[in-house]
Amino acid sequence: MEGVDSNHMYGKELEVGVRVVQMACSLCQKLQKGSVRPSPEQVISKDDDSPVTVADWSVQAMISWMLSESFGRENVSVVAEEDAQTLSYNTSTSLLASVVATVNETLAMSARFGLKGPATPLGGSEVLDAISRCNSTGGPVGRHWVLDPVDGTLGFVRGDQYVVALALIENGQVVVGVLGCPNYSIKKKLVNDSSVLQSDLWQEGCVMYTSKGSGQSWMQQLVQGDGSLEWPNSASIIRVSSIDNPVMATFCEPVEKANSNHSYSAGIAHRVGLRKQPLRVYSMVKYAAIARGDAEIYMKFAKAGYKEKIWDHAAGVVIVEEAGGVVTDAGGRPLDFSKGVYLEGLDRGIVACSGVNLHEKIIGAVYASWDSSDL
Ligand SMILES: Nc1ncnc2c1ncn2[C@@H]1O[C@H](COP(=O)(O)OS(=O)(=O)O)[C@@H](OP(=O)(O)O)[C@H]1O
Ligand SMILES: [Mg+2]
Numbered sequence: 001m002e003g004v005d006s007n008h009m010y011g012k013e014l015e016v017g018v019r020v021v022q023m024a025c026s027l028c029q030k031l032q033k034g035s036v037r038p039s040p041e042q043v044i045s046k047d048d049d050s051p052v053t054v055a056d057w058s059v060q061a062m063i064s065w066m067l068s069e070s071f072g073r074e075n076v077s078v079v080a081e082e083d084a085q086t087l088s089y090n091t092s093t094s095l096l097a098s099v100v101a102t103v104n105e106t107l108a109m110s111a112r113f114g115l116k117g118p119a120t121p122l123g124g125s126e127v128l129d130a131i132s133r134c135n136s137t138g139g140p141v142g143r144h145w146v147l148d149p150v151d152g153t154l155g156f157v158r159g160d161q162y163v164v165a166l167a168l169i170e171n172g173q174v175v176v177g178v179l180g181c182p183n184y185s186i187k188k189k190l191v192n193d194s195s196v197l198q199s200d201l202w203q204e205g206c207v208m209y210t211s212k213g214s215g216q217s218w219m220q221q222l223v224q225g226d227g228s229l230e231w232p233n234s235a236s237i238i239r240v241s242s243i244d245n246p247v248m249a250t251f252c253e254p255v256e257k258a259n260s261n262h263s264y265s266a267g268i269a270h271r272v273g274l275r276k277q278p279l280r281v282y283s284m285v286k287y288a289a290i291a292r293g294d295a296e297i298y299m300k301f302a303k304a305g306y307k308e309k310i311w312d313h314a315a316g317v318v319i320v321e322e323a324g325g326v327v328t329d330a331g332g333r334p335l336d337f338s339k340g341v342y343l344e345g346l347d348r349g350i351v352a353c354s355g356v357n358l359h360e361k362i363i364g365a366v367y368a369s370w371d372s373s374d375l
Helices: 011-033 054-071 090-107 124-132 153-157 262-272 285-291 314-322 356-372
Strands: 078-080 143-151 163-170 173-181 206-211 217-221 236-238 251-253 297-300 326-329 350-353
Touching: 011 054, 011 090, 011 163, 011 173, 011 206, 054 078, 054 090, 054 124, 054 143, 090 124, 143 153, 143 314, 163 314, 173 285, 173 314, 206 285, 206 314, 217 314, 251 262, 251 285, 262 356, 285 297, 285 314, 285 350, 297 356, 314 326, 314 350, 326 356, 350 356
Parallel strands: 078 143, 251 297
Antiparallel strands: 143 163, 163 173, 173 206, 206 217, 217 236, 297 350, 326 350
């Protein structure tokens, strides 16, 4: 019952990654549940109409700062979703103040997560600097951290599923993946005792992680309350589902029709004989569900012209693969993380499956139906 330890390849990167993602989840939970939950005016619309909140900027600042501290600023290249422009406007003083307060409150808990915080609280310019440093564009050479501070921001704002996603790419390959899922519970063992509420048997939130080539993905509980993170820790190996009969399979897809064509995926589902209603879930929790065997298929077919970003997939893909699953584009080719910020050359969409049989069926159905679709 122990997680991958620091003797493992990428041991230090994995350990620091898990620690900072745990800390980031704690930050997000406080914001999502607490009195400081973002008010509507603190949910800002970006140029692509997607929302951004204090949580997105605070997580990015905190993780960027911690990675620099742990590996040396000059060695760290981070490709991440947010920039600091909006926060730097004169009109954003109170927004920046909220971010700075949230970052410092979180960094003050560093010791509980086995990390070292700053000697004195960070100022506004240091926080802006930490966010802006994550402007790397990645590429085929060297090491690049890839961060989606809050993936599924809509889910976060609505009190639903979201993740903190951190990955490390080395020479174009995803080598470490960490997914923090604050609202995706771990089911504890069922207890045959009527005095115990079943709802008390669920532990809130989990963190999944892996390193490439380990052949194993792991899941641990989210640190709750005043708890501390132990490492190597008590974690469980997760494995994809063994179901390969389409009749029994569950498929998941994005909640928003704007992000994936629901009627096209329904057509694919019909062709391969999937019977269950789709599980519509915000964020990379869809990859998490495949990795731990709660669903068998994840399909995403974005509108023509939309370019998928590496931070929306990197951590989820490696965790699914190491848990025994298959992830490709809709043409059946591996996703290419070596081309910078975007998954360049992506063919039609993304298909993640628990095994090769289901995967072959879905890809076959895409080839058989694409020309008659309006995508
Ligand atoms: N037009 C369009 N098409 C496809 N994908 C888009 C599009 N616009 C945005 N995005 C990206 O989708 C991320 C959310 O994807 P999800 O799978 O979680 O979708 S959904 O929220 O469940 O509908 C979302 O991630 P976050 O911004 O981190 O929430 C975006 O990066
Ligand atoms: Mg995202």
